[in-house]
Amino acid sequence: MMAYEPVIGIETHVELTTASKMFCGCPVDFGAPPNTNVCPVCLGLPGALPVVNGTAVEYAMTIGLALNCDIAAHSVFARKNYFYPDMPKNYQISQFDEPLCVDGHLDIDTGDGPVPVGITRVHMEEDTGKSTHIGEGGRIHAATHSLIDFNRAGVPLMEIVSEPDIRSAEQARAFVTELREVVLRLGVSDAKLEEGSMRFDGNISLRPEGTEAFGTKVEIKNMNSIRSLQRALNHEIERQTALLEAGEAVVQETRHWNEETGTTSGMRSKEESFDYRYFPEPDLVPVAVDDEWRERVTARLPELPAQAYGRYLDMGLDGPVAAVISRDVEYGSVFEAAVAAGGTPQMVANWLTGEVTALLRRTESTLAESAINGTALAELSSMVADGTLSASAAKDVLAGVAAGEGTPDEVAASRDLIQVSDSAALEPIVDEVLAANAEAVEKLRAGDGKVVGFLIGQVMRATGGKADPGAVSEIIRSRAG
Amino acid sequence: MPVDIDIAKVARLARLALDDEELERYRQQCEVVLEHAARVQALPTDGVPPTSHPLPRTNAFRDDVVTECLDREEVLSQAPERDGDYFLVPRILDEA
Ligand SMILES: [Zn+2]
Numbered sequence: 001m002m003a004y005e006p007v008i009g010i011e012t013h014v015e016l017t018t019a020s021k022m023f024c025g026c027p028v029d030f031g032a033p034p035n036t037n038v039c040p041v042c043l044g045l046p047g048a049l050p051v052v053n054g055t056a057v058e059y060a061m062t063i064g065l066a067l068n069c070d071i072a073a074h075s076v077f078a079r080k081n082y083f084y085p086d087m088p089k090n091y092q093i094s095q096f097d098e099p100l101c102v103d104g105h106l107d108i109d110t111g112d113g114p115v116p117v118g119i120t121r122v123h124m125e126e127d128t129g130k131s132t133h134i135g136e137g138g139r140i141h142a143a144t145h146s147l148i149d150f151n152r153a154g155v156p157l158m159e160i161v162s163e164p165d166i167r168s169a170e171q172a173r174a175f176v177t178e179l180r181e182v183v184l185r186l187g188v189s190d191a192k193l194e195e196g197s198m199r200f201d202g203n204i205s206l207r208p209e210g211t212e213a214f215g216t217k218v219e220i221k222n223m224n225s226i227r228s229l230q231r232a233l234n235h236e237i238e239r240q241t242a243l244l245e246a247g248e249a250v251v252q253e254t255r256h257w258n259e260e261t262g263t264t265s266g267m268r269s270k271e272e273s274f275d276y277r278y279f280p281e282p283d284l285v286p287v288a289v290d291d292e293w294r295e296r297v298t299a300r301l302p303e304l305p306a307q308a309y310g311r312y313l314d315m316g317l318d319g320p321v322a323a324v325i326s327r328d329v330e331y332g333s334v335f336e337a338a339v340a341a342g343g344t345p346q347m348v349a350n351w352l353t354g355e356v357t358a359l360l361r362r363t364e365s366t367l368a369e370s371a372i373n374g375t376a377l378a379e380l381s382s383m384v385a386d387g388t389l390s391a392s393a394a395k396d397v398l399a400g401v402a403a404g405e406g407t408p409d410e411v412a413a414s415r416d417l418i419q420v421s422d423s424a425a426l427e428p429i430v431d432e433v434l435a436a437n438a439e440a441v442e443k444l445r446a447g448d449g450k451v452v453g454f455l456i457g458q459v460m461r462a463t464g465g466k467a468d469p470g471a472v473s474e475i476i477r478s479r480a481g
Numbered sequence: 482m483p484v485d486i487d488i489a490k491v492a493r494l495a496r497l498a499l500d501d502e503e504l505e506r507y508r509q510q511c512e513v514v515l516e517h518a519a520r521v522q523a524l525p526t527d528g529v530p531p532t533s534h535p536l537p538r539t540n541a542f543r544d545d546v547v548t549e550c551l552d553r554e555e556v557l558s559q560a561p562e563r564d565g566d567y568f569l570v571p572r573i574l575d576e577a
Binding site: 018019020024025026027033034035036037038039040043051052053054055056057074076081083084085098131132133135143144145146147148149150275277280282284285286287288 | 494496533534536538539540541542544545546547548549550551553556557564565566567568569570572573
């Protein structure tokens with residue numbers, strides 16, 4: 001049977017966290033009471049004129065530069081004409097043939113080396129209002145009518161279009177995850193999937209493995225989590241494979257992902273729905289970016305995940321550990337703070353990706369929600385390193401710190417977990433254990449080193465796990481010698 | 482320079498319900514505009530950058546500062562229909 005290779009491109013929309021909207025001074029404020037953040041411009045009232053938010057242009061440039069794009073010296077806004085009730089002007093101000101950023105790439109890594117995914121373009125536009133469909137199940141097709149809130153209309157929206165360089169649903173997941181990390185790191189969007197400040201559509205076609213020509217592509221919409229993107233693409237790969245294997249044709253269309261059924265279905269599209277009749281926006285003059293401006297924005301770019309990854313490797317972290325920490329803003333900042341507080345990079349990193357991660361999973365919380373910070377982690381790892389805490393006691397201390405019981409020092413004291421390595425304190429206990437285990441002592445004297453572990457275990461039990469196993473071992477050996 | 486206009490399609494895209502007489506009148510008017518555009522298009526423009534805007538300026542920006550919004554009651558009072566704090570619109574798509 002013929003094997004097929006998926007060819008996937010992703011279109012991502014990201015709302016910017018500017019203070020005001022793209023073309024008017026209404027606040028960008030998710031969760032404000034409906035229809036309160038509106039003015040004549042974003043309501044499309046006759047005669048109202050848009051004025052470009054300069055900060056939004058700079059944010060867009062920031063995204064473009066972070067995605068290795070060329071920034072156009074000259075770019076223009078265009079009108080995209082279509083009718084929809086949540087778009088009051090009956091056109092959306094967007095960019096068309098002269099977008100701000102073109103021809104970039106974002107590297108992803110799904111475990112078998114970096115794969116560059118081309119970025120065709122990043123352009124600026126405005127978001128639409130929000131519709132709530134009233135009637136059966138809130139579905140648009142069965143609705144009796146819809147309610148519109150225009151608070152979101154005019155919020156700065158970036159459209160990021162990838163090249164069809166993605167070859168699996170797993171790579172698609174890695175791409176949007178990486179892209180989300182980048183915009184978060186840039187501080188230009190809160191990129192919340194559940195609130196819709198980051199959204200994506202996919203297009204996918206299949207072609208026989210080893211061939212170049214693209215197959216017929218299908219666009220998929222309505223995926224509102226990274227998981228649903230992955231599920232939808234996998235479903236579509238299966239569906240298209242089955243069609244091709246049966247000798248049927250894939251129809252070029254837009255399909256709607258249904259989260260509950262785990263399937264996609266064709267959306268009825270009107271014949272002329274894609275005739276947007278773009279033309280240059282007469283109300284806005286072009287955007288010109290000179291070298292000086294571009295360089296100023298470039299100089300302000302924060303460190304991006306891929307750069308942090310390289311730096312962490314240089315600090316001596318293992319690849320997988322460095323990957324986790326460089327790709328999570330929270331982990332990255334706690335790690336940096338711990339190292340700044342004197343923590344050994346490898347130790348701190350291993351704690352973060354090991355015990356801290358396990359603890360957060362157990363308590364179903366995030367690093368930000370827990371009371372774990374860099375200083376605490378540095379202190380904890382040095383307490384383990386200098387023998388103040390045993391490895392197992394350190395885990396208890398960590399749990400206490402996470403729960404807000406205090407600094408590692410305080411938690412270790414209050415939970416009585418400080419490791420006893422003082423021989424004056426340990427000797428009487430060791431002697432007691434040796435006296436009670438004469439047979440094991442005989443074996444040890446006869447040269448059977450294996451019983452040491454058993455004897456240490458007995459001492460640990462007698463001390464409630466607080467004895468320093470190294471110190472105990474030394475005392476046992478000196479007594480048996 | 483003759484131009485071919487599908488005026489019925491143009492009207493449909495603009496959601497305009499025009500009768501035959503109106504269609505013909507607008508077709509003639511659009512024809513005049515498009516003929517003019519066709520004449521301009523015939524000029525030699527090699528090396529001339531496309532003009533997307535007649536004003537000789539760029540970068541007309543405003544600062545990212547929040548300004549006052551309209552009063553919601555006033556806004557909704559202009560709506561053909563409302564439901565509470567929302568604009569109410571007829572169903573958007575027919576049953577698929
Ligand atoms: Zn506004």
